[in-house]
Amino acid sequence: MHKILIVDDERPARDYIAELVTFYIPDSKVIHANSARNALNWLQAENFDMLFVDIDFGVGKMNGLELLKEINRMGKQIYAVIISAHYKFDYAVKGMELGATRYIPKPLNNEDSETNTMQCISKPLYKEKINEAIQLYLSQVNVRSIDLKVPDGIRRIPIGQLLAIETAGRGKVKVYTSDALLPDVFCALNQLYKLLPPNFSYINRSSIVNMHTIKRYNFKIHSREIFIVCQNKEYSFVVSRSNMKKLLAALNPQNIEGDEK
Numbered sequence: 001m002h003k004i005l006i007v008d009d010e011r012p013a014r015d016y017i018a019e020l021v022t023f024y025i026p027d028s029k030v031i032h033a034n035s036a037r038n039a040l041n042w043l044q045a046e047n048f049d050m051l052f053v054d055i056d057f058g059v060g061k062m063n064g065l066e067l068l069k070e071i072n073r074m075g076k077q078i079y080a081v082i083i084s085a086h087y088k089f090d091y092a093v094k095g096m097e098l099g100a101t102r103y104i105p106k107p108l109n110n111e112d113s114e115t116n117t118m119q120c121i122s123k124p125l126y127k128e129k130i131n132e133a134i135q136l137y138l139s140q141v142n143v144r145s146i147d148l149k150v151p152d153g154i155r156r157i158p159i160g161q162l163l164a165i166e167t168a169g170r171g172k173v174k175v176y177t178s179d180a181l182l183p184d185v186f187c188a189l190n191q192l193y194k195l196l197p198p199n200f201s202y203i204n205r206s207s208i209v210n211m212h213t214i215k216r217y218n219f220k221i222h223s224r225e226i227f228i229v230c231q232n233k234e235y236s237f238v239v240s241r242s243n244m245k246k247l248l249a250a251l252n253p254q255n256i257e258g259d260e261k
Contacts, residue, residue, distance in 0.1 A: 036062035068098035
């Protein structure tokens with residue numbers, strides 16, 4: 001599940017961004033905050049994947065740039081997008097220095113009514129810029145991590161922590177990661193394979209392995225095994241005869257122990 005925090009003191013602006021987020025990211029949990037201080041309370045309690053934040057919340061109040069500073073101080077990793085009516089270049093530069101990925105100016109609105117605010121922020125160019133920010137977030141997330149459906153909800157696993165996946169029954173797979181063993185993931189093996197980068201390879205009909213995480217292998221005629229380490233325990237997987245040559249060609253023998261001669 002993608003957790004999104006929208007921080008703006010104008011409710012129509014929050015509602016409009018939330019509408020776009022839930023359209024483009026259906027499996028998202030969206031939290032609204034009407035001030036930077038309120039947002040900081042949420043961030044101290046939970047981790048969020050994406051943040052939309054205004055800059056100005058009124059005289060004497062924490063602003064969006066100060067919120068980004070606090071996020072950095074807490075060591076939070078978050079995809080941040082600044083949305084503001086301020087058109088000063090300095091704000092954009094400072095926001096990027098603090099880790100914001102996008103700076104989207106709000107269309108100007110000279111009237112205070114909620115109706116006119118809504119008409120203002122729903123302009124096509126504004127919508128397009130928010131969409132671009134969301135799509136960039138999705139592209140980065142898809143490269144870095146994968147969402148797995150487990151009995152107690154959704155687990156987001158960084159791609160680099162995935163070691164191996166094997167069929168565990170009808171509609172389920174068993175997933176080995178560097179810090180957990182997930183025995184009941186609700187997904188078909190071939191569906192997961194389509195989401196993974198090229199360093200993941202089928203070694204037999206029921207198993208996929210991250211070739212970058214293979215610790216050693218034994219490709220003698222009667223064994224044909226590769227080994228991974230999950231939670232400090234070694235697990236072996238048998239490689240089919242048809243996949244053995246392909247896997248051997250892909251492995252880097254300088255980095256892997258082997259006894260294949």
